[in-house]
Amino acid sequence: METDIINIFYMGIAYGVWEKEPRRLKKEGLTIQKAGRELPYLWGGGRGKKGKVQIYYALLPEYQGKGRFSGALKRWKPEKVKAMLEQTAEKAAVGFTCRELLCAFELNQDPEQVPQELLAVCLYRQRPFDRICISLPQDGGEYQMQYALELIFPYLTRIRQVILKGSDSEASKLLEEYLYEEFGIIMVRSDAAQSGVPWLDLRDKEEKNRQRRENPGSRGCISRDEALKFLDTAVKNGYNTDVN
Numbered sequence: 001m002e003t004d005i006i007n008i009f010y011m012g013i014a015y016g017v018w019e020k021e022p023r024r025l026k027k028e029g030l031t032i033q034k035a036g037r038e039l040p041y042l043w044g045g046g047r048g049k050k051g052k053v054q055i056y057y058a059l060l061p062e063y064q065g066k067g068r069f070s071g072a073l074k075r076w077k078p079e080k081v082k083a084m085l086e087q088t089a090e091k092a093a094v095g096f097t098c099r100e101l102l103c104a105f106e107l108n109q110d111p112e113q114v115p116q117e118l119l120a121v122c123l124y125r126q127r128p129f130d131r132i133c134i135s136l137p138q139d140g141g142e143y144q145m146q147y148a149l150e151l152i153f154p155y156l157t158r159i160r161q162v163i164l165k166g167s168d169s170e171a172s173k174l175l176e177e178y179l180y181e182e183f184g185i186i187m188v189r190s191d192a193a194q195s196g197v198p199w200l201d202l203r204d205k206e207e208k209n210r211q212r213r214e215n216p217g218s219r220g221c222i223s224r225d226e227a228l229k230f231l232d233t234a235v236k237n238g239y240n241t242d243v244n
Helices: 022-028 078-096 116-124 142-155 170-183 205-210 224-236
Strands: 002-018 033-035 039-043 049-066 073-075 100-103 131-135 161-165 187-190 199-201 240-242
Touching: 002 078, 002 116, 002 224, 022 049, 022 078, 039 116, 039 142, 049 078, 049 116, 049 224, 078 100, 116 142, 116 224, 131 142, 142 170, 142 199, 161 170, 170 187
Parallel strands: 002 049, 002 100, 131 161, 131 199, 161 187
Antiparallel strands: 033 049, 033 240, 039 049, 049 073
16 A cells, blocks of 8 residues: 655644744744644555655744733734745745645635645544445535545445435435445435544535534544644644754
8 A cells, every 4th residue: 555644734823822022933933843743544546545644833822912011912913924924834845845734714724725635634533433424515526526535445345334414416426326336335315414423524615504504423524624623633732842
């Protein structure tokens, strides 16, 4: 099985923290740190891939500092934040060969840009499982089908049931045909996520907002926005070693 590894750079916010040397921070950029452990994943069809994601990150203090006379905490100006993030992102790309850049929602991150490998990490963390629930974009086609298949393929030899939650689409029909022809798996439909079953939700945010809110069950939901939340939590959990 092919082995792969990617470096991801994440920029988040250190809530409740204020910067004591804002001038230095504006000049040098944010301090880049390395998460202390790599995150394994499985991915892809054919022989497939096994790999790891290495996280590098920087946290922006919530406040710029304190007022000189009032002592009140001051928030960053948007243009200052933008400049620091651009400077730090460039440093991460050059110094640590980070292929992907992700930001917290509050820094205008688009969750649709979350890399597939991070979704694969989240799915890997759900092992073991022999059932899986999937939601695909309503207007999805062959590309969306292949995207989903790359994520679930390493587990298909052990999966006995695939559950489609949501509307049928060209993508879901193509996936259903593939699963039956190659693995003898009959895909079933459900209007709700199943308790205790991993739920791979690949719909975009706008489509999900049009649907009624669902209980993700005890195993949780694997989606782009949930992957970004997982990344933020992993970064702030303290498995950290300074690298810069």
